[in-house]
Amino acid sequence: MRKISIIGGGQAGLLLGFSLLDKGCSVSLYTDRSAEQVLNSRIPSTAFMFDSSLAVERELGLNFWEDLVPFGEGMHVDFRGPDGSIGLTVQGRLGNLQGQALDQRTKFARWLQEFPLRGGKLIIHAVSVADLEKIAAESDLTMVAAGKGQINAFFARDDERSIHTVPPRRLAAMLLTGPGLLGDRPWKRVPFRPLRFNFIAGAGEYFTLPFYTHTRGECRSVLFEAIPDGPMDRFQDARDGHEMLDIARQVVAELAPDDLHHFDDATLTDDDAWLKGSFVPTVRKPVGRLPSGACVMAIGDTAVLNDPIAGQGSNNAARMVRHLADSIVARGNAPFDAAWMHDTFERFWNDSAQYTTAFTNALLNPPGEPVMTVLGAASQHPPVGDAFMRCFDNPRNYWPWIADLDEARRFVAERTEERCAA
């Protein structure tokens, strides 16, 4: 039986751990906080996962909240000028690719309890680079899924694949409950339960998603992605979530005024339902060599860390877990050496992560002509809007047209012709 050690009890580490237990491996998972500590901490993220990522969790019987979490049925996007006026609106339904957003505190705490029940060995310990040496010596394969944890610095930055040297956005997120935020049709002009996106020229983006947390049940996440030093960038001095909510009302009043009434009587779901900060999106070399010569592999955000603007980090982790679990099984009894780690990551990068990263980075900049062509058509023709939004499930599907005007025109023509023919 292959002996696998995983560092980090988050989306990538836990999901891979369960997947490998399911495939008959012996799995030890080291993480720095107990289930109880995770449950009683601040929110780490506001992650929405699309259907094909949720499928990985469903297949492993980890979808304990499937019937509780409201589905995000589609997206409603307003592109606004600096004064908040709407220049372009695009709507699209996700159809069978709809997804869900669940509080990671709720999810990871429950999964940490489940892990030993399925035969995994759970060790609550903040792993250092020195600890990695001992863990790697006792394991056939050691993988680091420590997210943005400091230990990720052990893996060298890949300068060719990392385009950022400073944080592109300053983030502020909250979980809110309130009469204008919940239910099937919270936005009157949207005929489904939307992921609500606002792109505001010169200021940044403001998103709200249908959400679920153990502290209050159904709620909504609100995420501000502020361009540093721009007019939205006002959250970083806030001392708690209540101050952040006050600032949020001011920002929405100025930059998306027609949304302000949704905040009437809104409150935080709990005192820990907020986060703020910034980070440099970074792609790392997947193989780290320890002083002894043993190698360990980076996965999840430790390997590919993107800005949350495209909502892809947890989705990328789920896609990577599927790829890794298959690759580990296919290896049979051969050693998990540096060449295997490198090749395994390269295949994933080439097939998937490069598209996720490029799509995310594209959203951080004003759209180019191909995207504007598709968005313009999407604002008029619902099938184009639906097709655009459905690509979020797997950003690879944005290619080739996202970078090629002729392909973009063809993408539009095919969808509008389909409609005429129907």
Ligand SMILES: Cc1cc2nc3c(=O)[nH]c(=O)nc-3n(C[C@H](O)[C@H](O)[C@H](O)COP(=O)(O)OP(=O)(O)OC[C@H]3O[C@@H](n4cnc5c(N)ncnc54)[C@H](O)[C@@H]3O)c2cc1C
């Ligand atoms: C505001 C925000 C919004 C987001 N929205 C979305 C979204 O809509 N959709 C989406 O797909 N993604 C989203 N993401 C990204 C997503 O949350 C992450 O990409 C995902 O959680 C990464 O999984 P991971 O396992 O790599 O890291 P994490 O989930 O961060 O898990 C890492 C774990 O390792 C532990 N750890 C760290 N250091 C050590 C150590 N030394 N020893 C032991 N344990 C350690 C941590 O405590 C943590 O439990 C968002 C992120 C943010 C910040």
